[in-house]
Amino acid sequence: MNLGSVFILLPWLAAPWLATRRTGGHCFAMAVALVELVLALVLRLAPGMLHDTSHALFIPMLGALWTLHDGLLGGTLAVLTALLLPISLAFAWRLPEFRALALAALVMEGALFGLFLADNVLMFYIFYEILALAGAFLILRTGHKSRTAALLFLLYTVVGSLLFLVALVGVYVLHGAQTGVYDFSVLILADTRIPATAGLWMFLGMVAGLAVKMPLFPLHSWASSSYGAAAPAGSIFLSGAAVTAGAYGLIHFAMPMLPQAALQFAPVGITLGAIGTLYGAFLALNADNLRHFAAYASVSHMNLAGLGLFALQAQAMRGGIFLLIAHGLVSAGLFGVVAVMEARGLTGEWAGLGGLFRRAPRLGAWMLFFFLAGMGLPGLANFPGEFLSLAGAFQVLPWAAGLATLGILAGVIYFLRIYERVMLGPLNAVLPDALADLRQGEWLLFWVLGLLTLWMGLDPQTVLAHLGTLLSAHGSEALGGGGHGV
Amino acid sequence: MSEWLWLIPGFPLLGALLNALFGGRCSPRGMGRMAATMPFLSTLVVLALWSTHGRDPHLHDRVWTWIAVGRFHADIAFQVDQVTLIMISIAAFVGFLIHLFSQQFMAGDYGERRYYFYLNLFVGGMLVLTMADNLLLLYLGWEAVGLCSYALVAHWYRKPENAWAGRKAFVVTRIGDTALALAIFMLFAEYHTLNDQQLFVAVATHPDVLVLTIAGALTLIGAIAKSAQFPLHIWLPDSMAGPSTVSALIHAATMVTAGVYLCIRLYPVFAAVPGMLWVIGLSGAFTAFYAASCAIAQVDIKRVLAYSTISQLGYMFLGVGIGAPSLGLFHLLVHACFKALLFMSAGVVISVYNEDHDIRHMGGLKAQQPFLRWVFLAGIFALAAVPVVSASFYSKDAIIATAFMVPGGKLLWALALLGAVLTAAYAFRLYFLIFEGPVTPGEPYRMGWGMKIPLALLAAASIGMGWLQFPPGWSGPDLWLPWLAPVLGMPPMPSGAVNVFLQITGSVATLLGIGIGIKAAQWERRGHGFSRLAFLSGAWFFDAAFLRVFPPAVYAFARFLDRGVERTGFRWAFLGGLRDGFGVGSQLLGIGENGLLSRYASGMVLGLLILLVFAWGWM
Amino acid sequence: MVYSPPLLPLLIVAGAAVIAFLGDALRIGKIMPWWGGGAAIAAAISIMVEKLTLGDFLYWNSSATLLGVYLSLATAAGLTFVAFHPLPRKLSGSFTGLLLTALTGSLMLVGGQNLLFLFVGLELQVLPFFALLAWPGSGRGALEAAFKYALLAALASAQFAIGIALIYLGDGSLAVIPPFSGMAGTIYGLIGVLALLAALSFEIAAAPFHAWVADIYQGAPAPMLIFLSGVGKVAVMGALITLVSATPRLQLPVAVIAAASILIGNLLAYRAGHLRRMLGHSAIAHAGYFLAALAAGPVGTIAASAYALVYGIMSVGTFMGLSSLPENSVAIPWTVLRARQPVLAGLLGVTLLSLAGMPPSIGFFAKLFVIIVDIHGQILWLALLVAFGSAFSFVYYLSALWKPATLSNPDRLLCRRGWEGFAALGILMLALGWVLVPYGMG
Amino acid sequence: MTLELALVIAALLFLAGIALILLRRSLIFLLLGMELLFNAAMVIALVGGARWHSSTGQVLVIFIMALSGAALALTLALLLRVKQELGGDTVDVLCHLREEADE
């Protein structure tokens, strides 16, 4: 059992144990989450530890399934995931449905680690599905406990991922037919020669499966209901960590397998990303409560990240990935604010808010901070990602990137409008008199998130420098720079 | 070369950070002291800079690599040259003065700590903006000051209109930011660099006119929005909702000049496109005239000053547009001094009149506040560009005069001159309504030294700053233009008879304006002043039209996307359609499942039939 | 005809059946399920021994061996499970005998290489269920289900008989393999094969021969469904594998039936309010997935047998779980189950997810194989349909998993024993995929 | 010509059987129809036997006969219980298991 396997399986083993408990389990879940965080950091900072593939579960024709690799991108995203879990748990600490949330989040964490470390595309797919199921469980058992939302979430993911599977099998069969080697390892599948048209269709299938998770524009409709239905603390994990799975699959599996098709798809991807960015922004502007607002803001950002990824251009891709990570932090902040407000009995409907700053200035300040980060203020986490994505995509498809740039403007419009609605103006009469400001613990959490956001904004190079090497990991020049240049 | 340049923006930023970290533990008073110290320290560093490198500043300080992906490379790096030195001097020193002034002015306010946080952050952001050695870092400062402007305009957030004004300011300036971002993308896509100096070299060697035109236009939009030029000036009058100190610092002395500064910095880019400069000049001249015409009809003291700021910024743009960026910068410096002075004084006036902004309700304040009256008058002199004894005479009139000289500049000159008349008019109308005439007693208000010193210093500067650079043909100091010439070149200067003509027309225009202003004040008292002219007091109805069109359109579009596309299209039609389609299909198929044995058998026979038909077709 | 080694498993089971029938008369009926279970295990062992031996009428090729072993073991498991169930308390000798008869028929179907042999096997497998479904003590619904099944199965048998008669008329032989290469030569043979296809499609409830299945699932006692679904259908799937792999021209109609089954099954299951009916309708879709594998030609055979196997295991799991609930449950009372039979709840949950095709359960791998062979066989549309059907099935499986329900009759909840078995099945369902994969691909 | 005519008879039997099963209401008639179907199969098998001069056709018929008889016996037994417990011998009494109109 090497460290990577422990890393993946520990949360999965912890989850059933948690399930059998009738009460409590808070400290246990948190302890597991923190251990995972430490492990994630260890794996990220000392990447040699995974190189032992002797534990691979080798199965003829499917390849070595349980092979783990130490990709820098996967490791980085794993750190993000591992970081968001304790934060999510901390925000959920006082919820009655804490155990359900922790259970689902732990399973999701294991699945995410698995798919970040997996070398085998089939394994990735399996983890991806488990992730979706656990996510649906999270939506089902926390917050509004909405079955419809959970089902919608699951269906979108499952339909998409099965398309991914069909496309993947297409590549697999083609490769087998060409070389006689039937194997699902991405390193092997990346060598397949694929006819252009078929490749494009396959890529479309894969994009459908992966983009649905991000969620990219025409496949986004689950997002608002899911984030709106789950407990905000759960949405932190759902929107911050789980969405990275789709993008990761895109970068690590879909594009290296079908580089030519990816290049062909780039203009469409950029256009969709641009439309989605603005679409999410406008929907956020018209959102009917705070949860939906945060959801659509997240959708808008992820579409921008998608725009960067699809551009297949050095700056844009790194920007997209960076935005993915930054979005995790910012989204955690946004949903954290919502969680804090809901913990005080505020539902997030506009009618029940207004002038809150007077009662809770600390909360208001943090809310503004994350709103500013969300609108891409330079110096905060989102900015390098957004700017690089756009600057890169601009070199590929100027008009679409220009369109997406309007998202910068839209961001300020919707964020500030909502901030004004919630925090500024005269105190809303319906607000309870004894409305506590942030407690010490919450305040500390926000500081952690806030400092990370600030650090990511001011010194993105620490992260970006490492992302620089990740794309050439597969030896795929198409992604590193042969695509749309540097 | 000099590893301590970062200290200049570093001190105020540190102040903001300390404020955020420990603000809860300290008294607001202590916070204010700390906050004021920071720009003071920056000022000291700037002074040190002057003393060491003042003659020919060429400093660069790379702190760390910010973003570097491929050729996209942006450092956190600062550079100082002549232009920058002027700008940071203004930002740090005026910033410090305003911090000082605020100690008394803002005491006891309900958001004092927050106020100092943003004020510090603002000074820091402004310093970063001016010192940035690349466009991206400039953009950082650009956005940071925009944020502070928002937060400080909305400082008294409990009134919804204040919050709204702050938002409007941010949103409108963000239009420009977006354009600026696009311009950066374009320039990067074309020249693959973000660094100013490399960019200028690249532009000079490979001028791609189309790209430069579009990028220049976008940059100009950015500058216009930030500097509140027509047609994106609409946020500035509303942003007077903030404290007067904020107006003084952000909306007069520093932030709004960022647009001008940007144009000066990117002057080579604009200059590379024929005609672009003239457009800048036209924009400036028109705005100068337009805003002056609006200012003359305002009754809110701060709105007068706001329009006046817009108008004065127009002159600076005009300066850049006519190829005299150094004159524009000169006026920027002068304007920073007298407008900050005027705004702070206005703040006191408003406090005296118990938060009443209407100048028609004021009058005869000179007896009650003599000190205030004199410093205010100094500011008014400078604003109106009273010949010889005001700084503006040396900066603004020089711009107007130079405009006459450039090709296609007669129109600009005429507009600017008309604006100058109006400027003098509204300046003296304002002064006379407040300080002269029948006495309307206000609250007793005693200014402490913390307030008086900044006002006195600024008043002195408003009068004397012009003596740095005498007009051509005058014997006297000729310091400014030669000093700046290495970076900005020498502007075309009038000489001879034309020069005399231009100086005389300028002076006459001012005097004419003063006359009109005094009359206007009298008319106003009698109730039929310019403020009755709705067209002028409504700023040509431009703002109203803008508000009538754009926000509703945006909200309507958002509603349409939400209700029309998302709910109707995606949810109702697509998801609902799928659900109902499956439901109906299921129901139809369910008819076959009605428990009737014969029907089940029919299904089987039907299947057999289909297979047989199949066989028949096969044979 | 003399004894040939491949017959050994059949002889073991048939002999055991005769003894079991006598068991009631000898008043040793109580132990008969155990006896039957032992015999079935013995049959499984003998099938493994006889692997790849060729008899006159039957051939234990690899898929037949796999399914034969599975069928024997499933019957053994079912018998030992049913030994604890109150339903066959009376007449358990006859009960065991009938089941062993059905197993005999099933093994004949799986291994048979002769149409007459298949026909007898089919009848041998179907007829006992006429009685088993209406087993004494199981109520009116069961009777109705039994009668419907009897009549429609008889209709299918008649079709099968007509089919083999026509093939015989066309080819002059009843062997599955040799003459069929010339099957298309005569219209008789063609119609005959299609009739066989129709009859066998009926037995596995593929559309449009599917109508019976929901009613039978709804009305019949759950323990019987373990066998009807987990043994009977799987055996018929084995026969279909034999038939279709011998007749390449059937791939197109099989593909059409598969598509129709996936569509109709999923759609019907979508609105089904009754848990059992939902399972019945989804069984149509599963038959479709199975046929989709079969439609892919030679490569599909292995995937098809894997799917049949997996489907059988999932059915056994489902109905063993449901056997422990009161017969009239329209939904699974999760809260009660979690409290009183957590292992059972876990089993049912895993089974439902496996049926939906959730990785890493076996249900997923089975579908993966189907998709792989379909793409390999260049029937992309069917692969997509399988994928969409599988995705769609999450709707109803998960709503079965989520629907809050109360236990209508808490006393009827079977609490004794069984949890070890449930746990084993659940683990099997999760883990077998990994074992199955090499087989499926090798 | 004889064999073709025999096949026509088989077709007639088949159609009549199907018609009985599909159209009649009484379960008895449904079972009668089933017998017609089996007989159709038998006729075809015999035609085959005659065509190929083989005994297999007749063997087939005998098996069909035996198996259909067994099935019929069992079904009739069930029918009697249906009559007793459900109170009728028409297809309409078998109506309790069905798709509900609405959930």
Added chain:
Amino acid sequence: MTALLVLLLALIVLMSSAALLVVRSPMHGAVNLGVTLLALGILFLVLGAPFVAALEVVLYVGAILVLFLFAIMLLRTPVQPEPEARWRSGFWWPVILVLLLAAVVILLFTRPPPLLTVIREIGPVIIGRALFGPYMWLTEAVALLLFAVIGAVLAVHRREGHDA
């Protein structure tokens, strides 16, 4: 000659099965089935299968039809309030289905391959040899089935099933 006989038989089958379709009383139905079966017996003779013909008469008419008669008698309700409906509800769709089926069957038979016309008789000895030769184990299987049917019928008619 034989063709004419077969034609006649076809007519008989046609008429009796048509009658089967419309008669109301199950008893009449059984009688009509008997007529059909007897006609088939003759047909079997014509087709050269005397043993099967005999079995048809003995087993079908003699046993199965009698089984039917018993069942009909057991099923008959003492009082017949009104004649039962002949057809099931929803009559026309199945009729169309049957007609279509007929059409397809006819179409399929428009292109038959030629069949051998010389019919040789195959007697019971050969059949017996076949049944107990190559098909012995199948015959045993049918025996098992009949055994099972006995058990099944016993089980189906077990009264005290309800545990009551």
